[in-house]
Amino acid sequence: MTNNVNPLLQMQNIKKDFFGNQVLTDINFTLGEGEVLGLCGENGAGKSTLMKILFGMDVIRETGGYGGDILIDGQKVEFNTPFDALEAGIGMVHQEFSLIPGFSATENILLNREPCKKNIVSEVFGDRLNTLDYKEMDRRSSAAIEKMGVAIDANMVISDMPVGHKQFTEIARELSKDQLKLLILDEPTAVLTEKEAEALLES
Ligand SMILES: Nc1ncnc2c1ncn2[C@@H]1O[C@H](COP(=O)(O)OP(=O)(O)OP(=O)(O)O)[C@@H](O)[C@H]1O
Ligand SMILES: [Mg+2]
Incomplete structure (x- = not known):
């Protein structure tokens, strides 16, 4: 059920390890409709991993899943595949083409x-x-x-x-x-020229 009280997205206590290597520990954030949120972190910090969790990518499930909860419009969701995420209105532009x-x-x-x-x-x-x-x-x-x-x-x-x-x-x-409600961009400006990056950020 959609309502105006709940934020569009909540990520609560998200944890992820790859074969015992803890990459994410208790990540929490909330995103409201119409908001833009940027995640910063050095190479290997786990930004792509967090977005892959949100987008239900196979690699997450194949490496043991994740901990914590994802809520869309206040409802807990579990995306087992990107198709589930797409159906819920989430789009993703990957770091790799x-x-x-x-x-x-x-x-x-x-x-x-x-x-x-x-x-x-x-x-x-x-x-x-x-x-x-x-x-x-x-x-x-x-x-x-x-x-x-x-x-x-x-x-x-x-x-x-x-x-x-x-x-x-x-x-x-x-x-x-x-049906797009939320668009995930993983390092969208990395391959753009300065001018192209400005155009994207302005649009
Ligand atoms: N499929 C995987 N199997 C094992 N380890 C992985 C896998 N994917 C990512 N990792 C590890 O998880 C950590 C986080 O990687 P991730 O790609 O999420 O970082 P990032 O913040 O997106 O970095 P970058 O800025 O380089 O894109 C790294 O140490 C990486 O080696
Ligand atoms: Mg990345």
């Missing part, structure tokens, strides 16, 4: 969520044979790119892009999801 190099920005942004339209064949044989609605794909990806206030070419293939544009494509992919 997760784009398909041979696809365009638009194709990556809408991957597995492509809008489709009916054609004569699919009228007969079913929706599996629908045609991709490229016009609608362009519209949705342009809208997401516009939100960031940067000029990336939606039709450019990822492998031809400068690294900063790849990062913006990943962010646009998350911003284009209707």
Whole structure:
């Protein structure tokens, strides 16, 4: 149940060890709707690990899970996979890229969520044979790119892009999801130029 009294996210006493190596000990923080929270820490401090816990990533479960509680809108959640987290409205842009190099920005942004339209064949044989609605794909990806206030070419293939544009494509992919409530960015400015980083922080 959503209500206005509970914060969007609470992380309570989060603990994590990897094979006995204690990486996180009693991490607590609260994040309200519309708030931006930055986590700072040196290399290996456990920032990515904390975000992987929140996003339900397999590596956390495969290495023995974590301690503590995560609450979204005041309700305790346990995300066993990133799909559970996505369903709850959490998006994540990873420190390492997760784009398909041979696809365009638009194709990556809408991957597995492509809008489709009916054609004569699919009228007969079913929706599996629908045609991709490229016009609608362009519209949705342009809208997401516009939100960031940067000029990336939606039709450019990822492998031809400068690294900063790849990062913006990943962010646009998350911003284009209707159910998005909370976006996790793991070191989003690390691969950006100073100018690109400023554009991102302003948007
Ligand atoms: N899958 C894993 N197996 C074992 N140890 C791991 C694993 N993932 C992370 N660690 C260890 O956990 C610690 C925290 O790593 P993590 O990547 O969360 O740090 P970070 O704060 O994101 O660092 P960086 O600034 O370099 O990205 C490190 O000591 C790392 O070696
Ligand atoms: Mg990290």
